[in-house]
Amino acid sequence: MLLKINKFLSSDAISLKVNENFVIDDEDFLEKTRLNKIVLLNGEIFKIDDNLMFSGTVNYTFTGECARCLKEFDNTIETKFQAVIVKKEDKESDEIQFVIADGNVQMDETIKQLIYLSMPMKLLCNKDCKGICPNCGVNLNYEKCQCENNLTDPRLEKLKDLLKN
Ligand SMILES: [Zn+2]
Ligand SMILES: [Zn+2]
Known part of the structure; x- marks a missing residue:
């Protein structure tokens, strides 16, 4: 998805609210992550001197299995993040980056990375889940x-036998 911000760039405004539902159409990614393809991006873009920054959250839902x-x-996960909006990606940088071209911010790759990195490794359907026997x-x-009632420790059985004799 592209976020068009030409108008914002040429205006005097210093910030722009972003509230966008968008669809991730990478089938391999959706299959791998079991993600619901509709993702919500919420936040604000700021002009800071000559730089552009995004601050906000991404919301997504995926199907997981209780550990x-x-x-x-x-x-459903909500991840808070800040990103810089740059013309050319800096691979050396630790910052989260969105690439902008012709006033269009390219969202997909950065959002997919964020989702991938923020997915919890271990899930519980409920913190008190009793699990399976x-x-x-x-x-x-x-x-x-x-x-639990019927299970007996074989060592205890032996002990019982010994005591009997
Ligand atoms: Zn469970
Ligand atoms: Zn059982």
Whole structure:
């Protein structure tokens, strides 16, 4: 997606509010990340001397799997960031950069990177998720199983035998 800011650039305004829904159309990326392709960019572009800066958030939703119970669920993430808007990308720089050409800010690559880097590695459907029973596979959030009662430690069994004799 391109964000057209020609009018802002030629005006006296020092900032421009940005509130844009846009669609990520990179099928490989969508498949890899299981991202909902509609992403919201919210924030403001500032003119600071001869430089342009963006400050705001990106909001996205993706399908993830709970690390404990393996249930799939939707996660919505909001990532705050600041970026510089530059004519030519500086590969050496640590700053987040948007490239601008002919008054159009190119969003896709930078936003995809931000999304990729901000996705949580480990997800929980709920902080109190009880997970699944490692023995019988029952989802302990919905059902109780009898494993804990029936499971016996083989070492204890031996001990019991010894005590019997
Ligand atoms: Zn869970
Ligand atoms: Zn069980």
